[in-house]
Amino acid sequence: MSGVVGQRARRFPVKRRSQVAVEGPWLRALLIGVAAAFLGVALLLPLSVVFASAFSKGIGPFWAALTEPETWSAIQLTLLTAGISVPLNAVFGIAAAWLVSRYDFWGKSALITLIDLPFSVSPVIAGLIFVLLFGAQGLWGPWLSEHDIKIIFAVPGIVIATTFVTFPLVAREVLAVMQAQGSDEEEAALTLGASGWQIVTRITLPKVRWGLIYGVILSNARAMGEFGAVSVVSGHIRGQTNTMPLHVEILYNEYNFVGAFAVAALLASLSLVTLLVKKSVELNAELNARRMAKASSVARSSLVPSSSLAGAALSARPNESRA
Amino acid sequence: MSQLPLERRRRLRLRRRGVLPGFGLTLGYTLFYVGLLVLLPLFALVFKSSTQGLSAFVNAVTDERALLAYWLSFRTALAGAAINAVFGVVVAWVLVRYTFPGKSLLDALVDLPFALPTAVAGIALTAVYSENAWVGSKLMSMDVKVAFTQLGIVVALTFIGIPFVVRTVQPVLEELETDVEEAAALLGAGRVQTFWRVILPSLMPAILTGFALAFARALGEYGSVVFISGNMPMKTEIAPLLIVTKLEQYDYAGATAIATVMLTASFLLLFGINLLQRWARRAEA
Numbered sequence: 001m002s003g004v005v006g007q008r009a010r011r012f013p014v015k016r017r018s019q020v021a022v023e024g025p026w027l028r029a030l031l032i033g034v035a036a037a038f039l040g041v042a043l044l045l046p047l048s049v050v051f052a053s054a055f056s057k058g059i060g061p062f063w064a065a066l067t068e069p070e071t072w073s074a075i076q077l078t079l080l081t082a083g084i085s086v087p088l089n090a091v092f093g094i095a096a097a098w099l100v101s102r103y104d105f106w107g108k109s110a111l112i113t114l115i116d117l118p119f120s121v122s123p124v125i126a127g128l129i130f131v132l133l134f135g136a137q138g139l140w141g142p143w144l145s146e147h148d149i150k151i152i153f154a155v156p157g158i159v160i161a162t163t164f165v166t167f168p169l170v171a172r173e174v175l176a177v178m179q180a181q182g183s184d185e186e187e188a189a190l191t192l193g194a195s196g197w198q199i200v201t202r203i204t205l206p207k208v209r210w211g212l213i214y215g216v217i218l219s220n221a222r223a224m225g226e227f228g229a230v231s232v233v234s235g236h237i238r239g240q241t242n243t244m245p246l247h248v249e250i251l252y253n254e255y256n257f258v259g260a261f262a263v264a265a266l267l268a269s270l271s272l273v274t275l276l277v278k279k280s281v282e283l284n285a286e287l288n289a290r291r292m293a294k295a296s297s298v299a300r301s302s303l304v305p306s307s308s309l310a311g312a313a314l315s316a317r318p319n320e321s322r323a
Numbered sequence: 324m325s326q327l328p329l330e331r332r333r334r335l336r337l338r339r340r341g342v343l344p345g346f347g348l349t350l351g352y353t354l355f356y357v358g359l360l361v362l363l364p365l366f367a368l369v370f371k372s373s374t375q376g377l378s379a380f381v382n383a384v385t386d387e388r389a390l391l392a393y394w395l396s397f398r399t400a401l402a403g404a405a406i407n408a409v410f411g412v413v414v415a416w417v418l419v420r421y422t423f424p425g426k427s428l429l430d431a432l433v434d435l436p437f438a439l440p441t442a443v444a445g446i447a448l449t450a451v452y453s454e455n456a457w458v459g460s461k462l463m464s465m466d467v468k469v470a471f472t473q474l475g476i477v478v479a480l481t482f483i484g485i486p487f488v489v490r491t492v493q494p495v496l497e498e499l500e501t502d503v504e505e506a507a508a509l510l511g512a513g514r515v516q517t518f519w520r521v522i523l524p525s526l527m528p529a530i531l532t533g534f535a536l537a538f539a540r541a542l543g544e545y546g547s548v549v550f551i552s553g554n555m556p557m558k559t560e561i562a563p564l565l566i567v568t569k570l571e572q573y574d575y576a577g578a579t580a581i582a583t584v585m586l587t588a589s590f591l592l593l594f595g596i597n598l599l600q601r602w603a604r605r606a607e608a
Contacts, residue, residue: 023514028421035417036429038410042482043435045458046447053450092356099349103341113597114357120589122543123441124563125582128570129364132371137575139367164360186343196344218438225440227546228563232570245442245546252446252550261450264443271438279431 047268054265057258065251065259066266073239074247074263077155081230081243082223085163090216093170098204101178102186115168127161127232134160153235158243161229166222173215177208214281221274225267372583375576383580388557389565393584396562399473400541403480408534411488412526418489419496433489436482441546448479449550471553476561479547484537491533492526495603499525528603535599539592543585 023031054062065071096115100108118126132138134151144151151157185207189199205212227245234241242250244263251260372380383389417423418430436444452459452469462469469475499522507517545563552559560568562585569578 027514031413032417032421032423034410035414036425039414039429039432039485042485043432046444046451046482047435047439049450049456050443050447092353095349096353096356098345099353102343103346103350105346105350111353111357113593114361115353117361117593120539120543120593122545122563122566122582122585122589124545124566125368125543125586128566128578128582129368131570132575132579133364133367135575139370160360164364167356167360183341183343190343199343200345221438221440225438225443227440227442228544231545232567245440248440248442248446249550257450260446264440264446267440267443271435271440271443274438275431275434278434279427 050261050264050268053257053261056261061258062262062265065256065262068259070239070242071247071259071263074242074244075266077158077242078224078244080155081159081162082220084159085166085223086216086220088163089167089219090170090212092167093172093174093215093219094205094212096171097175097178097208098200100175102183115171118164118166118168123165123226123228124232126164127229130157130161130164130233152233153237154241157233158230158241161233162223162226165226165229166219169219169222170212170215173211173218174208177211178204181207210281210284214278217274217277221271224270368579368582368586371575372579375579379576380580380583383577384584386577388560389562389581389584391557392560392562392565392581395473395476395560396542396585399476399480399561400538400544402477403484403541404534404538406477406481407484407488407537408530411485411533411537412492412530415489415492415496419493434486436484437486441483441544442550444482445479445547445550448475448482448547452478452551470551471555471559473552473559475551475553476548476559479551480541480544483544483547484541487537487540488530488533491536492529495526495529525606528599528606532596532599532603535592535596539589539596542592543589 022028100112131152133140134144134157135141136145136152138152151160185203186199189203194202224243225245226243227249230243231246231249234243234246236242236246236250238250244267248260248263248267251257251263414429414433418426418433449470450456452462452475454460454463454468454470459470467474469478503521504517507521508514512520543563545561545567548561549564552561552564554560554564556568562581566578566581566585569575569581
């Protein structure tokens with residue numbers, strides 16, 4: 001072994017990826033096999049079961065299950081919920097990302113922690129805190145019922161809980177991109193006399209658009225698929241406060257497996273689209289980075305957003321601003 | 324270039340707050356939104372749990388069924404996160420270091436648990452591992468029962484946590500310089516030895532962070548677990564499920580008490596994760 005290593009090492013200069021520190025073909029195949037088997041069993045198997053079960057009795061029952069009036073009303077409610085919460089979180093996400101990436105101020109890291117907080121709260125607890133606020137026994141319950149406003153066990157509660165659960169998603173994606181790109185262009189525009197609004201709409205938003213797109217798509221998938229928080233506040237009234245994931249549960253508990261998996265397949269397709277968008281956003285960012293690196297001889301390392309985009313969904317909390 | 328006003332020039336030089344406009348607007352809006360959506364409701368939770376009296380609170384929190392639920396949640400979340408720590412490193416390694424057909428599909432697939440609704444994951448896993456399914460019956464013939472047992476909860480929590488370790492280790496592994504590995508190889512270390520002695524120590528902060536994130540997520544998970552666990556009180560009842568059960572019985576005080584315990588645990592974890600990440604950043608630098 002050491003002889004081979006010595007022989008190889010003598011061939012200087014070594015290429016970028018050296019031949020010295022690599023695994024043998026068997027170990028390599030074994031590791032790839034383990035990784036593929038793990039992801040196959042843990043992810044691919046359940047995913048394929050969803051579609052297989054949905055179409056187990058053919059396309060007819062699948063279609064019949066989806067066009068049932070209660071399913072249809074669940075789909076409508078889900079679309080409505082996402083339609084309200086996603087834009088709200090997108091606007092917030094842009095504002096928060098701008099704030100955190102462009103300025104230094106006292107309490108900034110505390111604010112970042114607060115923005116990330118909904119990620120560490122169990123969805124069930126997220127639902128519960130809104131029950132404690134708006135429910136009949138809640139803090140404002142008496143006042144709300146006096147004025148005949150229904151929030152818990154009604155659509156507003158579902159929208160609020162969904163917004164809470166999904167609200168860091170856009171902010172995180174956009175923040176990661178804004179931090180990676182820096183604010184040189186914006187500052188240049190400022191010295192040339194651009195107004196704040198012009199800077200945001202003509203420079204910043206186009207610059208961060210891929211991060212924003214992925215953030216919105218992910219936030220949408222999570223809003224449509226939220227289960228725990230919505231389950232606590234919805235009251236499960238069929239045809240009225242039943243979202244798609246809740247409808248999946250009801251159908252499943254009634255042993256209507258084809259129906260449950262038909263709705264589940266619809267949701268699973270949505271998540272596959274989300275993954276596809278993520279992949280294309282990453283490819284796009286990589287291409288852009290390569291083009292930029294070619295175009296300018298002065299390559300700025302901070303312009304390569306591949307890892308920041310790839311890991312942004314979950315990885316390291318945003319660092320301190322580099323501005 | 325025309326003369327900038329003196330005031331603005333001073334701010335340009337200082338760059339304390341940043342020169343770009345919009346600080347007041349975005350700060351105000353962000354604080355308003357965060358306050359309304361996060362701080363106010365959390366305050367309600369703390370307020371509610373503090374008004375119900377200490378003895379009732381202690382009773383609800385230390386009830387035997389509740390204690391068993393915390394312990395089960397803790398154990399299963401730990402097991403799921405540990406499985407992910409091991410396989411997550413293998414997956415990240417393979418995705419960063421090797422090229423093979425289907426690699427980008429595998430890479431995209433890692434994020435599935437993040438995008439797939441938990442209820443869908445729940446019924447899918449139950450369908451895979453129930454006794455009348457193909458995999459479930461095979462396991463049954465080996466006397467391994469997954470669906471409606473604690474093992475099933477671990478399976479669901481493993482599924483939920485997959486992206487965390489992979490996505491925290493991946494970027495660190497990409498940045499890792501290979502010259503130290505080469506030096507180790509030239510000094511006669513085998514690949515396995517190099518991995519244990521050289522590579523693993525520098526990945527450790529990232530692995531621990533991913534592990535903690537997966538653990539934190541698993542601790543609060545509800546949607547994917549309720550279907551596969553069977554929800555038997557004292558046996559397969561996780562803490563979030565106990566909260567829902569209490570709410571369905573209109574026992575708001577009991578639900579709030581258990582939620583307070585769980586929330587405290589998640590905040591401590593969040594604090595720990597923050598420290599871990601600071602450590603990781605220092606290790607990288």
